[in-house]
Amino acid sequence: MIDNLYLDIGNTNTQWKYQDNYFSEPTNTFDFKKLPLASSIWVSCVSSRRFENLPSNVFFVEVKSKYKTLINSYQETQTLGSDRWMSMIASYEMCHENCFITIDIGSAITIDAVDSIGNHKGGLIIPGLHKIRETFNFPENYVENIHSLGDSTQQGWSIGTLSLIVNFINLKVYELKIQFPSARILITGGGFEGVKKFIQFSYEYHRNLVLDGLEYYVNNMG
Numbered sequence: 001m002i003d004n005l006y007l008d009i010g011n012t013n014t015q016w017k018y019q020d021n022y023f024s025e026p027t028n029t030f031d032f033k034k035l036p037l038a039s040s041i042w043v044s045c046v047s048s049r050r051f052e053n054l055p056s057n058v059f060f061v062e063v064k065s066k067y068k069t070l071i072n073s074y075q076e077t078q079t080l081g082s083d084r085w086m087s088m089i090a091s092y093e094m095c096h097e098n099c100f101i102t103i104d105i106g107s108a109i110t111i112d113a114v115d116s117i118g119n120h121k122g123g124l125i126i127p128g129l130h131k132i133r134e135t136f137n138f139p140e141n142y143v144e145n146i147h148s149l150g151d152s153t154q155q156g157w158s159i160g161t162l163s164l165i166v167n168f169i170n171l172k173v174y175e176l177k178i179q180f181p182s183a184r185i186l187i188t189g190g191g192f193e194g195v196k197k198f199i200q201f202s203y204e205y206h207r208n209l210v211l212d213g214l215e216y217y218v219n220n221m222g
Helices: 082-095 129-133 153-179 192-198 209-220
Strands: 004-009 013-018 021-026 040-045 058-060 100-105 108-114 120-127 184-188
Touching: 004 209, 013 209, 040 082, 040 209, 082 100, 082 108, 082 184, 082 209, 100 153, 100 192, 100 209, 108 153, 120 153, 129 153, 153 192, 184 209
Parallel strands: 004 040, 040 058, 100 184
Antiparallel strands: 004 013, 013 021, 100 108, 108 120
């Protein structure tokens, strides 16, 4: 039996899946030497960090023009991030030829739509909540209600930036559901906990669709 480890190297966090268990560490402190022994290590990497002297059993996946009947819509195939492609592969396998919308809430927030015959219709990308908040040096406040007004600069910044993220997600899903009324919506990403109470549509949450997609990819195409 092949003992695979699946690795998602993001801009902020690195996560891996091994023997059906999930693990996480900040990308700036991650080291391949910390991983358990595995026959093969399959990697999706969108981080600008570069790793040298890697073991021979490490394989970086490349974005392809298609996976089974899932079609990449990008004219320059590999400019689509491998994290988005792997998330779409996982969603494709889970949705069984139904149209779907995949939302990843992390350092960046991405939304991708795929129709019922597997055509990727394109996607959207905006900075995630913490990236937006880094643009000004205001402390973050916990936000109970995005429909309220702040009574301090810090509170106004916290409510305003969270509202920006939440309203973007809710509005775009509303628009896409008009075009794809039967679409299943799958959400993943480390920023989910911060926005989930404000989401206004039905969805399925998955801890890490990138890792799940890597596993599907390797088992079917690797």
